[in-house]
Amino acid sequence: MSSPEPRLLYCRCAYAQVLPQDVKDGVLHHLCSAAHPFESVADLCEMSARRDPRLAELASAPLTIIACHPRAVKWLFHAADAPLPDSTEFINLRTLTAPEACQLLPPPA
Amino acid sequence: MSLSPEFSVLLYEGRGSQALPPDRRFALCAALLDRGYSVSRAGLGARLAPGQTSLLVLAEFDDGHAPDLEDAAHAIALSACDIAGLSPDAVTDLVERRRGSQPMNQPGLWKPWFPVIDYSRCTNCMQCLSFCLFDVYGVSKDGKLQVQNNDNCKTNCPACSRVCPEVAIMFPKYSSGPINGEPVSDSDVKREKMKVDISALLGGDLYARLRERSDEAKTRFSKERDASKALAERKKCLTKLMAEGMIPADVLASLPSPEEIQRRATAAAAKAEAALAAAPSPQP
Numbered sequence: 032m033s034s035p036e037p038r039l040l041y042c043r044c045a046y047a048q049v050l051p052q053d054v055k056d057g058v059l060h061h062l063c064s065a066a067h068p069f070e071s072v073a074d075l076c077e078m079s080a081r082r083d084p085r086l087a088e089l090a091s092a093p094l095t096i097i098a099c100h101p102r103a104v105k106w107l108f109h110a111a112d113a114p115l116p117d118s119t120e121f122i123n124l125r126t127l128t129a130p131e132a133c134q135l136l137p138p139p140a
Numbered sequence: 141m142s143l144s145p146e147f148s149v150l151l152y153e154g155r156g157s158q159a160l161p162p163d164r165r166f167a168l169c170a171a172l173l174d175r176g177y178s179v180s181r182a183g184l185g186a187r188l189a190p191g192q193t194s195l196l197v198l199a200e201f202d203d204g205h206a207p208d209l210e211d212a213a214h215a216i217a218l219s220a221c222d223i224a225g226l227s228p229d230a231v232t233d234l235v236e237r238r239r240g241s242q243p244m245n246q247p248g249l250w251k252p253w254f255p256v257i258d259y260s261r262c263t264n265c266m267q268c269l270s271f272c273l274f275d276v277y278g279v280s281k282d283g284k285l286q287v288q289n290n291d292n293c294k295t296n297c298p299a300c301s302r303v304c305p306e307v308a309i310m311f312p313k314y315s316s317g318p319i320n321g322e323p324v325s326d327s328d329v330k331r332e333k334m335k336v337d338i339s340a341l342l343g344g345d346l347y348a349r350l351r352e353r354s355d356e357a358k359t360r361f362s363k364e365r366d367a368s369k370a371l372a373e374r375k376k377c378l379t380k381l382m383a384e385g386m387i388p389a390d391v392l393a394s395l396p397s398p399e400e401i402q403r404r405a406t407a408a409a410a411k412a413e414a415a416l417a418a419a420p421s422p423q424p
Binding site: 043045046047049056059060062063064068069070071072073074076077079080081083084085099100101102103104106107109110125139 | 182256
């Protein structure tokens with residue numbers, strides 16, 4: 032039996048906007064053009080600060096997280112008592128351009 | 141944070157509704173996210189998260205009418221709205237009205253600024269706990285360093301990360317690495333961290349120096365009875381830290397008196413010492 036396809040989780044970094052706007056918009060537009068469902072959150076840091084129980088639910092299944100530096104994201108989840116599985120994949124919007132990030136995502140429908 | 145906005149939005153495009161054009165989907169998602177909402181895009185079979193208390197389903201329904209929805213388990217308040225013909229701003233306003241008085245943090249009102257520990261690097265040395273004057277850090281029942289009061293953290297102040305000898309403290313909203321979570325390089329580790337820089341700045345341990353300043357100030361008080369001179373001296377010392385970009389001006393402005401700094405530093409150090417004393421000895 033094949034493992035389930037990872038869910039896509041996009042962080043908008045809306046509370047501090049350390050991610051470049053063009054990268055955030057380019058990637059979100061790509062996600063919105065694809066047939067793949069996705070989850071999007073306003074700000075993972077804010078959710079971690081509140082220990083939002085939705086983080087634990089998100090961490091309970093294979094996940095590709097489109098956010099900032101993987102080390103930060105990994106330990107943000109941990110801080111919210113929602114450790115990520117080792118299989119978690121990361122797309123770092125702090126270091127990639129929008130086209131580079133989109134290449135790592137499912138293609139548009 | 142005490143607020144718990146477990147209110148989410150589901151952009152539904154499954155049976156009984158129209159598929160949205162990608163540009164419209166993007167505009168709706170971006171508008172809602174920028175207002176602080178979580179948005180799921182899904183068709184049939186969407187999963188609801190535990191802890192979620194309220195879900196608003198948005199769709200362009202085939203017959204133009206949102207159906208009445210009910211969670212069979214009565215665990216989540218479900219509702220639906222038809223958004224056909226509504227602009228993204230109008231949809232956002234609609235969501236705001238539907239949220240009503242349910243509490244929610246919103247972008248612009250608060251910046252999530254708090255230390256995040258990389259436990260793959262942390263050695264539990266408690267230097268951060270000793271250093272922080274604002275009681276952000278604590279110790280778990282099993283003697284492990286924890287961030288316990290992240291609300292106490294001073295926005296834009298990464299000073300504790302600079303005293304960590306293992307570069308284990310991150311502030312994900314910080315501008316540069318490795319404090320922002322970038323991978324830690326050998327040169328980061330070799331740099332002797334900011335603890336050394338703090339010492340270099342003030343000619344010794346920061347708090348010891350502040351205590352000295354306090355003592356010097358007290359001496360001057362007794363000789364000159366000139367409180368304003370003492371205050372100027374303290375400001376000079378702290379401004380030096382600010383000039384190095386280590387502590388934001390508003391954090392410096394909010395620091396208590398030298399006596400209070402001394403009291404807090406002593407309390408923090410005692411907490412750290414107690415935690416270290418209680419910690420099990422390392423196995424050979």
